[in-house]
Amino acid sequence: MFSNRGLEIKTPAQIDKMRIAGLLVGETLELLRASARPGVTTGELDAIAETNIRDHGGIPSFKGYSQPPFPATICASVNDEVVHGIPGDRTLRDGDIISIDCGAIVDGWHGDAAITVAIGEIAPEVTELLRVTEEALWQGMVAARLGGRVSDISHAVERHVRGQGSYGILEDYTGHGIGSEMHMAPNVPNVGKPGRGATLVEGLALAVEPMVTLGTKETDLLDDEWTVTTADGSMAAHFEHTFTLTTAGPWVLTAIDGGAARLAELGVSFGGR
Structure with missing residues (x-):
């Protein structure tokens, strides 16, 4: 491993280890997707996540992170909570949406x-919000090319969201580099002009995470110093994947199939192994 302009560039063997951690995250999120339903509390989802991660040899990335220390394994953000919601005794109800952010460490x-999950029946405009946000994530990843720039991803995310309607795209919170630490250089904004920022090279791993609202981009931080809400009370969605680039194409390390099926739908070669 070596640093190039402050970036952590991984060897193929290290990327393979990241794939193990990524699979554990992806499998945990699918377990939580199946468990998120009316009557379940966000704290119960958190317990499911921590048990699954630890039972499979992982360590929750978020628990104890930063200051004040994050107290849980997942971020559980409901409705107008965009990111970093703290799980607890809140009960999910029909018509809610919950954004679940999950991180795991395996072998360092x-x-x-x-993911953002619908609880029961949700309003059509909220269903559309989820679709647009998840599609923007994939559009960002498929815009990445070896030799390209980080803001190529940002531009693709923004272009897709803007082309779908009047949505707010968070600018104060971004994606990031990832590897031996959870948050590393470079930042990966969800808006911007293409051709700027760090060069995309083999061995660089990035977490891309559009955060989109039905209202404006403005947010508030709650007194718990973690939970970020929309300033106008509008619903918000959040989707994220960790991915890398090989000479063959993108490899989505946190997708169960490595992203193969979705990339094929988008006409992009799968870069995994």
Whole structure:
């Protein structure tokens, strides 16, 4: 491993270790997707996640992270909570949405991903919000090319969201580099002009995570010093994957199939092994 302009560039063997952590995150999120339903508390989802991660030899990335120390294994952000919601006794109800962000460390390497899940029947415009946000994530990843720049991803995310309607895209919170630490250089914004920022090279791993609202981009930070909410009370969605680039194409380390099926739908070669 060596640093290039402050970036952590991984060897193929180290990327393979990140894939193990990424798979654990992806499998945990699928377990949580199946468990998230009316009557379940966010604290119960957190317990499911921690048990699954630890039972499979992982360590929750978020628990104890930063200051004040994050107190849980997952971020559980409901409705107008965009990111970093703290799990607890809140009960999910029909019509809610919950954004679940999950990170795990295996053998010193990190995986990080997020999904937004509908609880029961949700409003059509909220269903559309989820679709647009998840599609923007994939559009960002498929815009990445070896030799390209980080802001190529940012531009693709923004272009897709703007083309779908009037949505707010968070600018104060971004994606990030990832590897031996959860948050590393470079930042990966969700807006911007292409052709800027760090060069995309083999061995660089990035977490791309669009955060999109039905209202404006403005947010508030709650007194718990973690939970970020929309300033206008509008619903928000958050999707995230950790991915890398090989000479063959993108490899989505936190997707169960490495992203193969979705990349094929988008006409992009799968870069995994």
